[in-house]
Amino acid sequence: MMKIRAFLLISLIIGGMYAMIETINDFNEKSFNEFFETLDADFNSLTFTKPTMHGSPAETWSINDERTVDELLQFLQNYxxxxxxxxxxxxxxxxxxxxxxxxxxxxxxVTIIIAENLIIQNSLLYYEIVDGPLDVDWIVRFFVSNKF
Incomplete structure (x- = not known):
C-alpha cells in the first residue's frame, strides 16, 4: 500500500512539474514559425481593416488568395x-x-494590429511582437498592392 501511495505522489509531482514548465514555456519568446505551428491552422483568407477617419466608417476588404496569405506569412517569419x-x-x-x-x-x-505590434489569436490570446516595430514600408506596399 505504501508503494502505491509513493508512486502516486511521485506521479503527481512529475505531472505538476510538467504543467509548470509548459506554463513557463507558453510565455517565452517564439519565432513566428513556432507560433503558427502551435495554431495548427491553414490560413486561407486575409481581411484588411482600415480604421475610421474623421467619422467615416471603417473600410474592410478580404482576399482569398493563398499566394497573398503566404506572402504575409513569409514576411512575418522575420519576427x-x-x-x-x-x-x-x-x-x-x-x-x-x-x-x-x-x-x-x-x-x-489571428489579428495583427500593426501600430501596437500586437497579435490576437481567436479573440482570446494576446501576443506582442518583441522585435518590432513591423516594417511599415513593407506593410504599406503590401496593403497598396492588395487593395482593389
Whole structure:
C-alpha cells in the first residue's frame, strides 16, 4: 500500500512539474514559425481593416488568395512573439487601427494590429511582437498592392 501511495505522489509531482514548465514555456519568446505551428491552422483568407477617419466608417476588404496569405506569412517569419500575461492586457482597449486578420476554414483567426505590434489569436490570446516595430514600408506596399 505504501508503494502505491509513493508512486502516486511521485506521479503527481512529475505531472505538476510538467504543467509548470509548459506554463513557463507558453510565455517565452517564439519565432513566428513556432507560433503558427502551435495554431495548427491553414490560413486561407486575409481581411484588411482600415480604421475610421474623421467619422467615416471603417473600410474592410478580404482576399482569398493563398499566394497573398503566404506572402504575409513569409514576411512575418522575420519576427518573434511573446504571449502576454492576463495582467498585461488592457481589457478596455478600443482598437481603431489598421489591422490584418488571417482566417482558416475552421474559424481560427489571428489579428495583427500593426501600430501596437500586437497579435490576437481567436479573440482570446494576446501576443506582442518583441522585435518590432513591423516594417511599415513593407506593410504599406503590401496593403497598396492588395487593395482593389
Amino acid at each position: 518573434h512573439v511573446k504571449k502576454l500575461k492576463p495582467e498585461e492586457i488592457d481589457p478596455d482597449d478600443n482598437i481603431n487601427e489598421f489591422t490584418i486578420s488571417l482566417k482558416d476554414a475552421n474559424g481560427n483567426d
